[in-house]
Amino acid sequence: MPRLRRFILNVFEVAFLSALILATRWANYQDVFVAGNVYFTDADCYARMTRAAMCMEHPGLIVRHHDFENFPHGTTPHTTAPLDYLLVALAVALKPFTAHAVDLAGAVVSPLLALIGGWFLWWWSRQMNFRYRWVMLLLYSISPILVHGTELGRPDHQSVLMLLLTIAICAEWSARSNTAPRWGTISGIAWALAIWVSVYESLVLFLIVLAVSVVQDRKRIFAKYRRSGWIWFALVIATAFSIERRIPSFAIFRPSGVFKNWAHTIGELAHVSAANPIWFTWAGYMLAVAPLLIWFGFWRTEDKSERVPVFIIVLFVATYCLTIWQARWAYFFLSIFAIALPALLQPIKS
Incomplete structure (x- = not known):
């Protein structure tokens, strides 16, 4: 009976959390779904969706330059392949149900990522035995800025980053209190994927964590239980460079007239x-x-x-x-x- 009661409670918690996350992220559905069409919330989203449509038409394409923006010179974007092919994969899954699979994938991708993030935090906070874990889950669910970053109709790299960095930071926390190699591995993979998605924010946060680790206990950084994490980190970064074949541009530090x-x-x-x-x-x-x-x-x-x-x-x-x-x-x-x-x-x- 205690096991059944715990199972029912877990199902209720996940269902309640999921409903809260989706209700806040889908609050703008009347602005996104209009007369059978999908309208995105930010102008930049249309560039993201153009990339996804190109990749859908030409599987394996890696978009390194936007000829469709800033005519006639185009632009070199900071966006990379992971978001493009996440949208493509979701569009393929939705294709049997709609004639506008790419647009629908763009509309729902960020709320789905927010939902996955909420499920992860629910699971991780149980592993950590936090007394006040629902304070975290409620803030994650209803904070206006977090809702905006993952709202319906906003296919943007930031929603992917928010998920990956949340996982990376939580795994890093667990790796410092638990010497099981899995946390180091999860941390390494999540950090590397986040850097691949967008170098700017993720690399800054990664370097801050690394600097604190060096000051606190530099031996722990390359401890035996962290080695698998570093190996996976290097593999993902190497894969990113081999696929993207370009050095990320930090336009914010060297702004051009266009920027x-x-x-x-x-x-x-x-x-x-x-x-x-x-x-x-x-x-x-x-x-x-x-x-x-x-x-x-x-x-x-x-x-x-x-x-x-x-x-x-x-x-x-x-x-x-x-x-x-x-x-x-x-x-x-x-x-x-x-x-x-x-x-x-x-x-x-x-």
């Missing part, structure tokens, strides 16, 4: 003042007491296994500062805050 004109139209590149109340819209008022919770965690928690890892705190502070610089970092700031919340609340005993 500057484009950047002025993108709200995600705007600054977010530290005094802007939108922070509380994104994260709730729990954000205001986060510094106090961090202090309690480090100085009032005797059991080190219950403390938030230092690399999580460093990522939290770093992404907060980066969000002040560019709003696009808010997706990752909120993801990290949600992941950290159960451990931050751990000193509060009921």
Whole structure:
């Protein structure tokens, strides 16, 4: 009976979490599905879908230059093959049910990735035995900025990144408290795939984690139980270079005239003042007491296994500062805050 009761409770939890994630991500369905057509929420999404349509027509194609943008010169995009072929795979699966498989795949891909992310966090938080894990799951489900990043009709690399970086950070946390090789392997694969999808955000976060590891305990980085993770990391990165055959461009650090004109139209590149109340819209008022919770965690928690890892705190502070610089970092700031919340609340005993 206890096993059956636990199974029923698990099914209810997953169903409730899934319904909440999909309800928030599909709230804009009337703007996306109009008169039998699919309309995407951002202008950039149409470039993503053009790439996917090209790959659907020519399987194996790797799009390295956009001739269909910025005529007559075109543009060299930062987007890569994983999102293209994720959309193609989903379109193939949907083809028996609709004549507009590619468009429908583009519409639903981000909510599906958000759903997978929610399932992973549900499973991982159970493995970690977090007392307040539902605080994390609820914030992940309803935070407006996380919803925006994975909403219906927004096929963008950021939704893929949010999933991969969530898995990478959680696996990194588990690898520091559990010497089983599987966590190092999951971490290595997730980090490498994230870097392949988009070098900019993922490489910055990866280097921050690596720097903290070097300062804390450099021997642990290449410990025996982490070797499989590094091998998989190298294999995925090598595969990415062999497929893409180009060096990623960091246009944001060397902006051209075209990039500057484009950047002025993108709200995600705007600054977010530290005094802007939108922070509380994104994260709730729990954000205001986060510094106090961090202090309690480090100085009032005797059991080190219950403390938030230092690399999580460093990522939290770093992404907060980066969000002040560019709003696009808010997706990752909120993801990290949600992941950290159960451990931050751990000193509060009921």
